[in-house]
Amino acid sequence: MTQTYFDLPEKINEQLLTRAKKLSPALLCDGMQKLGIAKNGAMDASLMPIDEQKIMVGTACTVDTEDGDNFPIHVAIYQGKPDYVMIVAGKNSMERAYLGDLLAGAADAVGLSGIVVDGCVRDKLGLKELAIPVYSKGIMQRSPVKKGPGKINVPVFCAGVSVNPGDLVVGDADGVTVVPRNVVEKVIELAEEKLFYELQRATLINDYKQARENGTELPELAPSWVIDMLDKQSYSTES
Incomplete structure (x- = not known):
């Protein structure tokens, strides 16, 4: 398809994408929670990876379709480019x-960074062999239909989250998080702060375990925020 049928959104800054690759969808959700963003960008719990070992990071491009119609998906993929994640708003069609x-495989060949489908896919074993990460709500062997036209690169609602072309999309074994483009840098900063905290906690937990095994003095295991909350609350042992 040499003719261009639509414009792709501007890619997210490469430095931001590099930083995002070091963060998990969970950490990004935590960052969005600190900003008070509703639902924290977390897609439905039923949307899971075909292969849990793959990591997905990229700029959102969108397809709006329904009832198993994959004609607009074909069009979008053949016009796709590297570093984009295709968000297929399939209306939870099962x-x-x-x-x-x-x-x-065609999406993999053009260099897309991932595919998210609010609906079903098939050929599970074949999908696992590809390099491209694929997320879906289930496996269904019944074939797609081709009707069209659908919509490409428009705001969509996919797996419980509003997605605009150009948003940041990150996925791992836990699921998919979408970060609105206008807050990407701030959310990444907050997620990095949370990562630093979690690394400190992991070190402390390990130190506690080692001290217990060695019979040495135990460090305080509970985080300071737990102690602060306990000072303001009380527990009764009465039934």
């Missing part, structure tokens, strides 16, 4: 697969 390993 009756047909929106794509299989051939179409995902």
Whole structure:
């Protein structure tokens, strides 16, 4: 398809993408929570990776479709470019697969960083063999239909989250988080702060375990915020 049928959103800054690759969807959710963003960008719990070992980070491009119609997905993939994550707002359709390993293989060939499908896919074993991460709500062997036109690179609602073309999309074994483009840098900063805190906590937990095993003095295991909250609350042992 040499003709261009739509424009892709501007890619997120490469430095921000590099920083995001060191963070998990959970940490980014925590960052959004600190900003008071509703639902924290977390897609539905039922949306899970085909292969839990793969990590997905990229700029959102979107497809709006329904009832297992994958014609607009074909169009979007053949016009795709590296570093974009395709968000398929499939309206939670579970009756047909929106794509299989051939179409995902084409997405892999053009360099897409991932595919998120609010609906089903098929060819699970074939999808696992591809380098591209794929997320879906289930596996269904029934084939897609081709009707169109659908919509490409418009604001969509996918797996419980509003997604605009150009947003940051990050996925791992836990699921997918979408960060609105206008707060990406701030959310990454807050997520990095949380990562630093978690690394400190992990070190302390390990130190406690070692002290217990060695019979030496135990460090304080409870975080300071737990102690602060306990000072303001009380527990009764009465039934």
